[in-house]
Amino acid sequence: MIRYNQFELENGLRVIVHEDSSTPFVVVNVIYDVGARDESPERTGFAHLFEHLMFGGSKHVPEFDKPLELAGAKNNAFTNNDVTNYYDIIPKENLDTALWLESDRMGYLNIDQHALDVQRKVVVEEFKERYLTKPYGEVWHHLRQMAYTTHPYQWPTIGLTTKHIEEAELEDVRAFFEKHYNPSNAILLLAGNITEAEARDKATTWFGDLSPGQKYVRDLPQEPEQTAARRKVVKADVPLDALYMAFPMPARNEAGYYECDLISDVLSNGHSSRLYRSLVKEKQQFSSVHAYILGSFERGLFIIEGKPLPGISNEEAEGAIWSALHELVEQPPSERELQKVKNKVEANLVYQRMQPMNKALALAFSAIGGDVSEVNEEDAKYQAITVEGFTSVAKQLFRKEKSNTLWWLAESTAK
């Protein structure tokens, strides 16, 4: 249970406060309702590039990071397909510094050509470091393109190609800021050593005078129902073959979402999970195998990935996965097996929520997803899942005609 209070400033900025006097810090977290899904197909990777530019200083702030460092704070940000999130973890004495910086860059961004030039290069190096030079680094480019024909989830946050980043112009930056960065499209979280009264006072002081901006109305092309199996084989300079499978699954706020998460836990959370026990330990067909959900706000993907051991043919490996998936329905989990994954959910929610930062993030994601009270209802939703509910979702989920199968083949063994 995360206690919180919320209020709204006159300009529409929502503020959520979580009080925790046991820490000497306050987390200032600003989440913006914009992610890679909101990019134009010709400018993919832009939301993330823009996140980099937000650290280049704003109208009244020559340098963003320096005042925070001087205040003994840590700060960073991340972008995903759904949202962009910025945070500062600052000693409570210096809270004003973080609020000054965050409010100024929400209201008065100031990007010059040099900053854009440098950050384009930095992001291209990030693209290389994390995607192009890592073995299997480009898997998500292929998997997303296969599983989404229409919805902008078809590109990863880093972007489709480095070309899109290299071509970004100052004019694009201004337009993006205008459209997405304002009180109407953001939520401010204050978590840690702060009271609600202080939060009201300080949020009003620093953010109250920003102009509200327009609420961005999202109208994205929706993905049509998948009706036929899709396959792709990529040959690459990797040492081992790898198998990836993606199945369309419900959005966060749709029925079946939490069942999918528990299905992934039964399959692959912990060394007692089904895929690990059967394919890694007993049949010894894989060196590693994992199942997980992407957890996206709109219709998402259920992912299975694994690396078969030498001597196991690709057909055999794929067959072994399918058998394990069918077994979910043919041999449904016992009460104890279901209770096991529920216990893991319960415990993991407690572990994750020990830090103010994580509490702020949990609140931020629930709030931007539509309903902040969700944050305290998640556990009950998992606990309410029955064996019948579990198997009926599994039956819908793992169907041949809804599968997207990607083989990443080592060039030396490519057939």
Next chain:
Amino acid sequence: MIDRSIAPDIVPIREIVLSPTQHSKLGAMPLFYLTGGDQEVVQLELIFPGGRVHESKPLTAQLAARLLKEGTTSKSAAEIAELTDFHGAHLQANAGYDNATLSLVCLKKHLAQLLPLVKDILNHPQFSEQELAIQQRRSIQQLVVNQEKTDYLAQRLFHQKVFGLNHPYGYSSSKEKYESITTADLNDFYTSNKGILYGFAAGKIDTATLDLLQHHLCDIKTADSAPQPAHPLNTTPGQYHQERENAQQSSIRLGKPMISLQHPDYASLQVLNVLFGGYFGSRLMSNIREDKGFTYGIYSSLGNFKQTGYWMIGTEVGKTVAKDALAEIYKEIKRLQEEPIPDSELELVKNYIMGSYLSRVDGPFAQAKVHRGLIEHQQTIADFQQRIQRVLQTTPKRLMELAKEHFNAQDFVEVVVG
């Protein structure tokens, strides 16, 4: 309306409060503990002499730790995994370079069900042929993938050259080394290094928790805290460049052995390192990322093993600018040696370090980590506080002297892969 062009005043952090641990004994085993936090969570760490320095054959420490949870004389790997998962617990054995740790994190309400398992794992492990074969295959597969990564290759070459090819801190894993390990090796290693040095508990540690620990772990075998077997370093400074034809980036690792935590100059060296490459606004980041755009990130860090410290600069840069990046790194080192650091920059770095110290004492789990580090290096809270005072007292003059004394290019191991 507020005047945004005036930066708010900053209150520098000058006081760091590290709570003392409490002590107890579980049978003969010393137990340190810290109580706190508002969640019903318990973390227990048991430290035993099972790191690389205790090996007589490379990789035994790692494989022994990996197999510890994979079977006891009375429970199969599957049963251990099921029991752990059912109680939503994290149970992990990790072998480091010096010691190994068995750690348990669980909700307090499940502790009574899990402690008998912890005891069984430590007192009656069974290293089976089959489980060993599985772990060897998994480790080799992982290694094969890692060997395609320039950062991994650069890192291992750096360790070989800084500590020595056959030193426990320096040797690299290989397919052959993994394959040569037998269950007899694991049994020998575990039998000779069995026994807990001490335990550390943090979180909701009340009388009931202590009673449970006492009840279940009072007859765990303890180890003597005898000094580690000494391994002399075999550092070979020089330039080691490996060309990789298809690489788009080069991985650079640069550094040397260094004074460690106990040395009176360590605190000031820490200031120098942070200023140079230890935070986002560092000299290296400002120049090589934020000004030149050569890289996504460049950092320098100080490491502390029991038998030596080390210092390392690491970055992945565009392959075509690797030479330029190296030149800029050396240029920045030279600046440290020749130009006094401006007071404003030094103040900022000190404040930043104090903020880091403050987060290191934020909550019982963070504090437990600090105490673990102090115990490992035979230090006290007073030593910790003294180090903080020394950080604050560091002068630009002293930093220049330290840069001249410790950052000499002829002592460096310079690795470039890619």
